[in-house]
Amino acid sequence: MKIIQTKLKDMPSSLLAELGSYRYSVFAREEGWSIPSRLSTPGQEYDRFDRSDVCWLIAWHAQHGICGCARLMKWQCPENSELSDADRESLDGGQIWEMSRFSARLEIDSELPLNILWHALQLAEQSGISNLFSAATPMLENMFGQYQVNYLQLPPGVIQSEDNLFAVRIPISQPHLASRFHGSRRFKPEEVLPSLGVSISWGMRGR
Numbered sequence: 001m002k003i004i005q006t007k008l009k010d011m012p013s014s015l016l017a018e019l020g021s022y023r024y025s026v027f028a029r030e031e032g033w034s035i036p037s038r039l040s041t042p043g044q045e046y047d048r049f050d051r052s053d054v055c056w057l058i059a060w061h062a063q064h065g066i067c068g069c070a071r072l073m074k075w076q077c078p079e080n081s082e083l084s085d086a087d088r089e090s091l092d093g094g095q096i097w098e099m100s101r102f103s104a105r106l107e108i109d110s111e112l113p114l115n116i117l118w119h120a121l122q123l124a125e126q127s128g129i130s131n132l133f134s135a136a137t138p139m140l141e142n143m144f145g146q147y148q149v150n151y152l153q154l155p156p157g158v159i160q161s162e163d164n165l166f167a168v169r170i171p172i173s174q175p176h177l178a179s180r181f182h183g184s185r186r187f188k189p190e191e192v193l194p195s196l197g198v199s200i201s202w203g204m205r206g207r
Contacts, residue, residue, distance in 0.1 A: 001067065001109055002060050003119045005186040009052035015189055019058060020044030022066040026103045049073060049100065057119050059104065059112055060192050068104035068112050070120050072097050075133050097124050099134040099170075111180070113140065114147055118174070118181040125172045132170045141168075148176040 004015075011019070023045035049071070059068035075098040099120055104112035124132055133154070136144075144151055154167040 001112065001115070002192050003116065003184070003186050004056075004058040004060055004189055004192055005119070005123065006056055006058070006189050007052070008050060008054050008056060010189075011056065012189055012193070015058070015193065017044070018066055019056070019069060020046060022069065023101060023103075027101070055123065057116055057123070057186070059109075059116055061108060064105070064108055067108045068116050069101055070099050070103075070116050071101040072099055072120060072123065072132075074098070095129045096131050096133060097127075097129050099132045102134055102140075113143060114149070114177060115181055115184070117149070117170070118177045118184070119186055121170070121172045121174055121177070123186070130172060132172070134168055134170060136166060136168045144168075147180075149174060 006015075008016070020041060021044055024043055028045050051073070054071055054073040057070045057072070058066055061067045075096040099117075102113070102116070104116055106112065109115070120132060124130075136151075136153075143149075149170070150173070151168045151170045154169055
């Protein structure tokens with residue numbers, strides 16, 4: 001398993017198509033999220049936050065293709081959030097990224113979500129970011145507890161998430177993740193997919 005780091009604007013078209021298909025299989029087909037008609041591409045999932053400058057982490061397996069992903073972008077406080085004015089001013093003045101479209105195939109690697117999270121935190125730290133905001137599911141919360149990931153639950157409306165998932169703030173300092181994944185590196189797309197022209201059949205993966 002290798003973790004690819006790339007911005008959307010630098011993503012080869014073949015990898016972008018693979019990512020859109022993976023996102024559709026996870027978020028539209030499995031989770032049942034709706035896709036706005038103006039953004040609809042048959043068999044692929046995109047949203048209004050897919051801007052050229054957002055950063056992606058993509059987990060790639062030689063046999064299974066894309067097995068996980070996370071999108072990192074600058075956080076902007078929604079107008080309808082339940083934060084107090086003081087908290088809003090404090091957070092607006094800080095360096096915070098939002099991690100969205102966070103997904104991992106546990107049947108391929110049970111620790112893959114932690115691996116992707118570790119790389120997201122490392123990338124944030126290298127960019128001078130102090131915290132990540134993300135939507136969290138009960139399953140992810142249980143995993144955080146099991147592996148001693150530090151986080152803080154946030155008020156509703158802090159992030160724009162589907163199905164009203166609650167938000168968490170994850171500080172970049174995570175000693176227990178560091179003990180597991182320290183030394184692992186991220187890859188450029190061309191290092192992992194030198195041809196970028198061969199697409200693994202999604203039908204072969206049982207998705």
